[in-house]
Amino acid sequence: MLRNYFTIAYRTILQQKSYAFINVMGLALGLSACILIFLVVRNELTYDAFNQKADRTFRITSHGLDYNPSVSFAIAPAFRTDFPEAEQVSQYYYQREAQTQIGNQRYLEESYAYADESFPQVFDFNWLAGNPKTALQEPNTVVLTETIARKYFGDQDALGKIIRLDNDKDLRVTGVIKDLPSNTHLVFNFLVSWETVRKQLDTPNFWSISGGYLYVVLPEKLLPKRVEARIPAFIRKNWGDDIAKDAALLMQPLREIHFDKRYLTQITMPRSKETIYGLAGVALVIILTACINFVNLATAQAVRRSKEVGIRKALGAFRRQLVGQVLGETTLLVGLATVLALGAVWAFLPLAKPLLNIRIDASQLIEPQVIAVIFGFVLSTILLAGLYPAFVQSGFQPIKALKARSTEASFGGMTVRKGLVIMQFAITQVMIIGTLVVASQMDFFLNQDMGFDKEAIVSFGTGEKADVLRQKLEDNPGVEQISFASAGPSYNVNFAPFSAPELGMSENDVVEFKMVDENYIPMYRLALLAGEPIIKTAEGDTARSVIVNQTLIRRLGIQNEADAIGKRFRLAGEPALIRGVVRDFQSESKHKKIRACVLTYNSRAFWQVSVKLRPQNLRETLATIEKDWTELNPESIFRYEFVDEHIAKLYKQEETMYNAFRLFAGIAIVIGGLGLFGLVSLMAVQRTKEVGIRKVLGASVGSIVVLFSREFVWLMLMAFVIAAPLAWYGMDAWLQEYAYHIQIGPTIFLIAILVTFVIAALTVSYQSIKAALVNPVKSLRSE
Structure with missing residues (x-):
């Protein structure tokens, strides 16, 4: 019996190659995305689990x-x-x-x-x-x-x-x-x-x-x-x-280090579990989209096969036999899709490291746990995709089926297929909106005003003979400006406690501490709001005058920048005099709010050189700098870093998430497009005579296209009503993880629905125009 089911399924697939191709490709894309996401989520949730003592290992951390x-x-x-x-x-x-x-x-x-x-x-x-x-x-x-x-x-x-x-x-x-x-x-x-x-x-x-x-x-x-x-x-x-x-010392469980968002200054940025669970949710909706495709195409195809079902029932076939036949066809298609999916995942894994910042070995695909989960995916897909079409087809009444009057199941007057199309459109729109939000936040991270100039500025170590290096850099025609400091604006390496009992601030707070030269503020274009700039002081000068940012003076209870000039506070236990105030600038990632910052001159702590390059002949200028630096430091290797590249590294995890959204949103869109293409194709076949009659009566190609498109436009609008609030809620929750983030505006939603319309229009138009251009004589003769 089972052999018979698969034989019939095999013959049916050969007869309907386009239907089989669309289903297999949709399912293969869905399964490959699910398997890949499972490997990523498994990797994330098992951080540091390779240690046998992981459950009783703790990192001691400090909290002041x-x-x-x-x-x-x-x-x-x-x-x-x-x-x-x-x-x-x-x-x-x-x-x-x-x-x-x-x-x-x-x-x-x-x-x-x-x-x-x-x-x-x-x-x-x-x-x-x-x-x-x-x-x-x-x-x-x-x-x-x-x-x-x-x-x-x-x-x-x-x-x-x-x-x-x-x-x-x-x-x-x-x-x-x-x-x-x-x-x-x-x-x-x-x-x-x-x-x-x-x-x-x-x-x-x-x-x-x-x-x-x-x-x-x-x-x-x-x-x-x-x-x-x-x-x-x-x-x-x-x-x-x-x-x-x-102060306090805390015991942080080893398995929680990767997820603890309180610690944002460690070697690798922690990742929220909500993001990981959200990625698992993406896998669920992608496989759901693929199954919806299958169900839609199968139920539409069922109408074409109604006579076949009627004849089988008239000849004595039981309903369970018809259900078995449909499930046999589904199993065969899902089996082919699984083979393709595993091949696609195997081919993609080498790209996972650069694209998703994760290293997964292909050997994991043959681990027992992974095999069991893949089998679960396959079985779930067979049941999700096959059961409903099986019961629809097996439920046809023989007399109605032979008269070609079979109807589709409906709830409240709306066919199940339309409901599934709405769900599919909604999923696609949620994915598009999510991708656009992440893209906008990445643009905000990298391109919004950070309070300092970062264009064409390169940083490297001072090395030996800093004074000679400074002279060589000044003589280089490709160098516009030079600054020596302990760290640039986007590098944070030194911190110290500060307080001001005489100003009512008796408790210590933490300040970022940068030792800079007199060129630092003009080269980075920090906005000096009040007071005087940094000046070069003699070695051993103990009088510490400092430039502070707005956050520090607000912490001191001073609202007007000019009023802060001449005020004193204690920095690392020593007195400091405020000489000037600069506008706040982003020295850390936008995961955290801007902290208090102090700039002061101290040439003994100049470890980093920053150079603003002229736009002409950048390569030649860098080559000359490397040559001069290497001559002064023959035992060392020259290494430089552009400031904007350093800033981009602060958001490596967000870039990974953006890449993941683009990848999986693209898969969801392709799956949706395949399903829509198949549905319109079947619709065109089922309405062949109708289109022929309309053309004989004078209908234009445009009116035929409108006829096919009208139904899908309403379905897309209904899907948008569902997708918009869901996407806004999910992405707004994600944005709250950052101290500074974008606001989700109407433009993102408008772009999302326009993209969906364009994809649907291109898909529907192709098939509807093709149907409209068929000679009406052939259409009216077709059976």
Whole structure:
């Protein structure tokens, strides 16, 4: 019996190739999107789950005036002493870049870290060489990831080889580990032993926070709440009541680091679980769209096959046999679609890293859990797409079916097919609106006024002989302006406490602290609202006069910029005099509100050069700068970064979401277009004689097109009424995650419905014009 069902299904598909093609392509696109989204969501929700002790591993974070994922290096030794029951206590110190050298070959590497000997016992790395218990015990030792080991030494054994770090440390390779999985908050290409820098980093100061991370593993039977309850006493014992009054240490579960939105200054930006669940919802609506396509086409096709059903019933076929036949056809089509979907996903996975910022290995497709989920998708698709058409076809009455008077099921006077078309249009419009909102927010991030000039400005390290470098840059005809500073406006590396008891601000707040030269404000075009600009001061001058932003003076209770000039406050415990006030500028991403900022002159802290380039001959100018810099720093590699590129990196996750929306919205639109194309094609076949009669009676091609289009216009409008509030609610909730965001205006909704109209018009017009151009003689002869 089953063989018979599939034989008939196979013959039916061969007879109706266009119908089969549209259904298979729609289902394949839907299934491929679902499988891909499942892999992405699975990757996100299993962050750091590769560690066997993940459920009892915590990162110790600090909370003073804001949430900071880093703590002082003074915390770890004290924690080991006061909490001896802790299974592991490990320090990790992240560094953004380093220069390495093997023989005469130099490399500029991003992301490495210092870690103590306990670190390999906290995290379950896959060790290819070396002993995890001893690899990081001794000073001047390093553990490489597999990619870096292969890059440096090819197929040779890396153990025992020497790597020179930043021209001042010779490191011996003591281990090689597999590359980190993509779903971990850790980011590094190699690990240097903590002992290498321990003496330089040791500090008793609680507030000396310099990017150090602290991890603790608790015994299985020790409740985290018991440890948390003892932390305030731990702070009082080691640093006194004054620190305990203003500060707290928090225990952040390892599995929650990737999702904790309170910490926005860590190595990788956290991602909200709502966004991940929203992506899973996108998968649901895409497969629903594909199934709606199938149902619409199948029910429309059922009218054409009504005589076949009538004959089968007249010959004694039972309803369950007819249901089985339709489900057999559906299973065959879904099976073909699944094969195509898996091929498409396999081909796309190499593009997932650059497009979606995620690394998924194709081998995951054959993991038991993934196979089970794919099977679930396939079975659900067969049932969603096949059951309703099966019951519609099997429910035809033989006499009516043979007279070709079969009708469609309806609810409240509206056919089910129309309701499904409305749902499909609504889903498409929601996806289009979502894509437009994300695109507008990305434009707001990257192109709206940030309070400073970022065009054609390039930054790089000062290196050695800064004064000579300045002179060479001034002599370069392609350089328009130069500034030396601790950091540019969009780089935030130094923070300090500030207060002003005499102005009524007794509690400390956090201020961003930038040491800049006299060219900083004019080059970046910061708006000086009151007072005087930065001036060059002599070395050792202890009188600290500063330029502050509007946020700082508002925090001091001063509303008028001019009134702030000459006021004093305490900066890192030292007196500071306000010399000028600049307009607020965006020094951090727009995830956070602008914080208080201080600019002051201090040439001993100038680590970064910023150069505004003339638009002519940019490449030649950069080549000349690189040549001059390299001559002054022959042992180092020149690395530069355009400011606008640095700003774009702050929104890498938003760019990923935008790419995901574009990809999956495109898939939803294509699926919807395929379904609409198929429906209009079947409509044209079913109304062949009607079109012929209308043409004989003088109907024009335009009137035939209107005849076919009129019904879909109303369906689109009804879908928009449903889609607009749903899209607004969902995207407005997403925008609330940012301190600064766009307002969703009517233009976005207007564009969305116009795009839908254009897609539908092109699809409907093609088939309706084709039907209208058929010779009416042939139309009236057709059966």
